[in-house]
Amino acid sequence: MEYIGEATWIGELGRTLVVLAFVSALFSAFVMFASRGDVKLLRWGKAGFLVHAISIFSIVGLLFFMLLGHYFEYDYAWKHTSLDLEKRFVFSAFWEGQEGSFLLWMFWHSVLGLVLMFTAKKWVAPLIGFLSIVQGILVTMILGIYVWGTKVGISPFVLIRELPENAGLPWTKLPDYLQQIEAFADGTGLNPLLQNYWMTIHPPTLFLGFASVVVPFLFAMSGLLKNDHKGWIKPALPWTYFSISILGTGILMGGAWAYEALSFGGFWAWDPVENASLVPWLVLVGAGHLMLIERNRGGSAHATYLFVFLSFFFILYSTFLTRSGVLGDTSVHSFVDLGLNGQLLILLFTFILLPMVFYFYRFSSIPKGDGSEDFWSREFWMFVGSLLLFVSGFQIIFSTSIPVIDKIIGPMGLIPILSKQMASPVDEIAHYNGWQIPFAIAIGFLMAVGQFLSYRKTKLKWTWVPLARSLALAMLLTLLFALPYDLHKNPLYFMLLLSGWYVVVANIDYWISVMKAKIRFSGSSMAHVGFGLLLVGALISNGAKKFISKSPVHLSESFPSNENLLIELGDTVKMADFGVTFTGVEQIAHRRYYNMDYLKRNEAGEYEYDFSLRPHLQLNDQMGLVPEPSTKHYFHKDIFTHLTYASDMDKRGDEDGYGEEMEFLMAKGDTFIVNRHFLILDSVNAEPVFDENQNVKRLTIEAVLRLLATNGEVYFVRPSYTIEGETDTHHEVIVKEAGVKIRFEDVNIEKNKLFLITKQKVDDDDEFVVLKAIIFPWINILWVGCILMGLGAMVAAYQRVRRG
Amino acid sequence: MKKTHIIALVLIFTAIGVVISTLSDSGTYIDFRSAQINMGKTYTVIGELDKGGEIKYDARNNLLTFYAIDKIGEVSKVYYRDVKPTDFERSEDITMKGFATDSGFVATEILLKCPSKYNEQNNLADNE
Numbered sequence: 001m002e003y004i005g006e007a008t009w010i011g012e013l014g015r016t017l018v019v020l021a022f023v024s025a026l027f028s029a030f031v032m033f034a035s036r037g038d039v040k041l042l043r044w045g046k047a048g049f050l051v052h053a054i055s056i057f058s059i060v061g062l063l064f065f066m067l068l069g070h071y072f073e074y075d076y077a078w079k080h081t082s083l084d085l086e087k088r089f090v091f092s093a094f095w096e097g098q099e100g101s102f103l104l105w106m107f108w109h110s111v112l113g114l115v116l117m118f119t120a121k122k123w124v125a126p127l128i129g130f131l132s133i134v135q136g137i138l139v140t141m142i143l144g145i146y147v148w149g150t151k152v153g154i155s156p157f158v159l160i161r162e163l164p165e166n167a168g169l170p171w172t173k174l175p176d177y178l179q180q181i182e183a184f185a186d187g188t189g190l191n192p193l194l195q196n197y198w199m200t201i202h203p204p205t206l207f208l209g210f211a212s213v214v215v216p217f218l219f220a221m222s223g224l225l226k227n228d229h230k231g232w233i234k235p236a237l238p239w240t241y242f243s244i245s246i247l248g249t250g251i252l253m254g255g256a257w258a259y260e261a262l263s264f265g266g267f268w269a270w271d272p273v274e275n276a277s278l279v280p281w282l283v284l285v286g287a288g289h290l291m292l293i294e295r296n297r298g299g300s301a302h303a304t305y306l307f308v309f310l311s312f313f314f315i316l317y318s319t320f321l322t323r324s325g326v327l328g329d330t331s332v333h334s335f336v337d338l339g340l341n342g343q344l345l346i347l348l349f350t351f352i353l354l355p356m357v358f359y360f361y362r363f364s365s366i367p368k369g370d371g372s373e374d375f376w377s378r379e380f381w382m383f384v385g386s387l388l389l390f391v392s393g394f395q396i397i398f399s400t401s402i403p404v405i406d407k408i409i410g411p412m413g414l415i416p417i418l419s420k421q422m423a424s425p426v427d428e429i430a431h432y433n434g435w436q437i438p439f440a441i442a443i444g445f446l447m448a449v450g451q452f453l454s455y456r457k458t459k460l461k462w463t464w465v466p467l468a469r470s471l472a473l474a475m476l477l478t479l480l481f482a483l484p485y486d487l488h489k490n491p492l493y494f495m496l497l498l499s500g501w502y503v504v505v506a507n508i509d510y511w512i513s514v515m516k517a518k519i520r521f522s523g524s525s526m527a528h529v530g531f532g533l534l535l536v537g538a539l540i541s542n543g544a545k546k547f548i549s550k551s552p553v554h555l556s557e558s559f560p561s562n563e564n565l566l567i568e569l570g571d572t573v574k575m576a577d578f579g580v581t582f583t584g585v586e587q588i589a590h591r592r593y594y595n596m597d598y599l600k601r602n603e604a605g606e607y608e609y610d611f612s613l614r615p616h617l618q619l620n621d622q623m624g625l626v627p628e629p630s631t632k633h634y635f636h637k638d639i640f641t642h643l644t645y646a647s648d649m650d651k652r653g654d655e656d657g658y659g660e661e662m663e664f665l666m667a668k669g670d671t672f673i674v675n676r677h678f679l680i681l682d683s684v685n686a687e688p689v690f691d692e693n694q695n696v697k698r699l700t701i702e703a704v705l706r707l708l709a710t711n712g713e714v715y716f717v718r719p720s721y722t723i724e725g726e727t728d729t730h731h732e733v734i735v736k737e738a739g740v741k742i743r744f745e746d747v748n749i750e751k752n753k754l755f756l757i758t759k760q761k762v763d764d765d766d767e768f769v770v771l772k773a774i775i776f777p778w779i780n781i782l783w784v785g786c787i788l789m790g791l792g793a794m795v796a797a798y799q800r801v802r803r804g
Numbered sequence: 805m806k807k808t809h810i811i812a813l814v815l816i817f818t819a820i821g822v823v824i825s826t827l828s829d830s831g832t833y834i835d836f837r838s839a840q841i842n843m844g845k846t847y848t849v850i851g852e853l854d855k856g857g858e859i860k861y862d863a864r865n866n867l868l869t870f871y872a873i874d875k876i877g878e879v880s881k882v883y884y885r886d887v888k889p890t891d892f893e894r895s896e897d898i899t900m901k902g903f904a905t906d907s908g909f910v911a912t913e914i915l916l917k918c919p920s921k922y923n924e925q926n927n928l929a930d931n932e
Contacts, residue, residue, distance in 0.1 A: 369808065373808075383808075383811070384811060387811060387815055390815075391815060391818050391819060391822070394819060394822060395822040395826075398822055398823060398826055399826045399829075399830075402826070402830055420832040420833070420834070421832060421833040422830050422831075422832060422833075423830060423831040423832055423833045423848040424830060424831070424848075425826070425829040425830050425831065426829075426831045426846050426847070426848065426901060427846075431825075431826075431829045434825075435822065435825070564866050564886065564887060566863065566864060566866070644886075644887035645861075645863050645866075645887045645888070647863065768863070768864075770863055770866060770887060
């Protein structure tokens with residue numbers, strides 16, 4: 001049977017390309033490992049990978065074509081896009097689903113693979129060989145074929161009528177189902193939270209970061225394969241710092257998105273999905289520093305291998321955590337189980353076993369450290385710092401893994417040891433901060449001091465001077481920022497602030513006094529300064545954040561005072577030093593803006609207009625109403641305003657607030673109950689108007705009704721109904737006191753009764769909003785820190801390439 | 805003993821500390837009845853919205869009240885002193901952190917699991 005209007009070629013081409021990508025990856029892996037220096041075979045292997053990369057690029061292009069062309073017969077297009085989706089958000093739609101995000105990952109692997117193929121010289125064969133294995137397993141995630149009855153992967157090129165749940169349904173047998181069934185005319189659209197500009201750049205950056213962690217891993221595997229434990233470090237170093245830069249930037253962009261578009265009021269919430277991307281980064285930073293030790297002094301080969309393998313392992317483990325659905329109860333934004341768990345576990349275990357096998361096979365030939373590090377050497381403290389980063393990552397991932405632990409040893413798990421289901425810590429933020437703040441303090445001090453130590457042995461006499469003057473300046477800055485916000489009352493906060501400023505000052509000092517402020521040596525200093533500023537900014541903006549929208553209502557003493565405040569339309573409410581007026585509502589397309597004027601007292605003590613914020617609601621058919629905050633940015637603080645409720649969010653009645661329609665057929669003398677009032681029909685008046693031929697030109701019929709309240713109050717109501725030629729007009733009556741609206745709809749001639757419609761007041765007349773407003777002091781320090789850290793790591797990568 | 809060994813030992817002890825602290829910090833998912841035994845102590849309860857019960861959001865007092873059914877089928881009135889989350893009525897599972905009182909469970913934090921497009925697909929597949 002021929003279906004009308006289906007673009008089946010997209011699916012056929014797509015699936016063919018996926019198979020081609022899979023086969024070429026396997027081919028490339030096989031040939032690369034078989035080549036053993038054979039130039040001809042190497043060329044074949046390269047060709048294989050080229051075919052693989054081109055297939056992946058074509059799949060990506062084809063999927064974009066499908067999404068942009070609104071081919072709603074395809075499940076992926078139908079689920080993730082709609083006709084009214086703005087073009088720039090088609091990128092967000094691409095990676096909204098698991099299939100698309102796997103593709104994005106493979107896309108970056110292919111790009112990185114091509115770069116490696118043309119630059120890695122003697123390392124090409126093993127690098128591309130191992131990468132092809134990774135790619136081969138990843139492609140199976142989007143294969144979507146059945147192998148011995150088991151489904152392998154989920155294809156993005158599936159027609160809706162081919163979905164297993166639709167198999168055999170009657171409509172799938174209609175040749176013109178696309179035209180007949182209305183649902184196919186438009187897709188269900190993109191999650192409104194993703195319709196944000198950060199969502200068009202955050203995922204590709206994060207995924208490039210995620211994907212690039214594979215490069216140091218490939219180099220380490222190649223080092224083991226070639227039994228060359230030193231040679232791979234040099235070419236891998238710039239890649240490692242590239243990865244640190246991009247992954248770090250990607251994670252922080254996610255924070256920026258959360259801050260701009262989400263409602264929790266902050267940039268970091270220790271959410272499992274955030275943790276899952278942070279941990280590989282922490283371990284990778286550790287690995288990068290161990291690689292520096294190994295390159296400059298040697299003796300840390302074992303630790304370097306382990307850290308590189310661990311960083312890639314955590315990438316895969318994060319993938320498993322976020323995509324397997326295991327986090328369902330603890331995270332709001334993880335993917336739901338798509339039935340890929342088996343494959344995800346295969347991916348994970350392959351890359352636990354493969355490196356382990358190689359590592360233990362080469363164990364005896366990997367050089368050991370002689371343990372002769374001097375206590376005052378740079379490498380010793382860098383080593384300690386790397387371990388600290390790992391322990392910090394371990395703490396985060398362990399707590400995030402509680403649902404996984406529960407799956408293994410919980411009451412319903414594989415080995416039921418525990419009798420109760422484990423839950424995440426009751427106060428998660430306090431739990432994570434309790435561990436991570438001390439770690440951050442320690443790492444900060446290491447970063448401040450470490451730079452001034454030299455490899456092998458440091459002449460201490462000389463080093464104390466810059467360290468002491470930096471510490472003095474850092475202390476001054478710390479006091480300057482701590483005192484206004486009472487941060488010194490919390491010793492941990494105070495130490496973190498000091499540690500952060502110490503990193504900043506000491507590294508600037510080092511760059512100026514030792515590196516002579518040369519731009520080409522600025523990489524590590526810049527990245528360290530960035531990290532220090534990040535600690536400072538995160539601490540001040542979070543530790544000193546202030547809810548200015550406090551409501552006076554308390555539930556009990558132990559209950560925190562409410563952080564939401566109600567403002568009626570036209571009212572001005574005091575929020576800290578501001579007066580805030582709710583001046584109106586404006587709707588633009590599917591976004592409804594609530595205008596809030598912030599007023600400030602002038603010298604005379606009168607309120608004066610300062611600025612406006614417009615938090616808004618996105619009106620979305622599938623997701624309901626989605627609020628988005630609005631923030632006023634100053635140099636030294638942000639004023640974040642978030643709409644938590646608006647009275648028009650769940651309007652039940654008409655524009656005028658009347659709803660719950662009831663219909664009555666009434667004869668004279670009948671009584672009905674409307675909104676706790678008796679409605680009685682007393683009489684009917686008819687008032688005809690005749691034209692010159694004595695025909696009825698206009699007829700007005702009036703119902704004379706009485707509305708009786710339980711307290712004895714009586715309202716007389718006279719709704720009327722006029723017929724003139726072909727047109728009817730109705731005169732509706734509203735009794736405000738009773739909250740009743742009456743319409744005389746028609747006369748039922750057969751039954752000789754009047755047809756009346758009543759509505760009652762269901763909505764509050766007064767419009768109001770409930771707001772949450774927070775001041776984040778010095779959050780700009782955080783963002784500057786992020787940018788410097790990303791840039792610094794990039795400069796470090798560039799330096800390494802230049803030095804060759 | 806080499807310095808690296810000392811560090812390794814410190815590392816191992818820190819890791820053990822992490823594990824123990826996480827396990828002791830971690831709550832357990834319990835039901836309303838167990839929460840009743842220790843009134844005022846914070847627990848995490850997973851349940852679902854009782855669709856038959858009244859859901860009331862009083863915006864002026866900023867109080868959401870609803871009824872939830874826990875995993876063993878017990879119904880409890882829940883007070884949540886915050887704004888009604890978007891899509892509340894459509895939620896599948898509700899994870900509630902809070903404490904029990906005489907008149908019901910007071911949630912300080914709630915997390916919804918909403919039926920996403922994927923869920924629907926999975927449920928359909930499971931029914932086969």
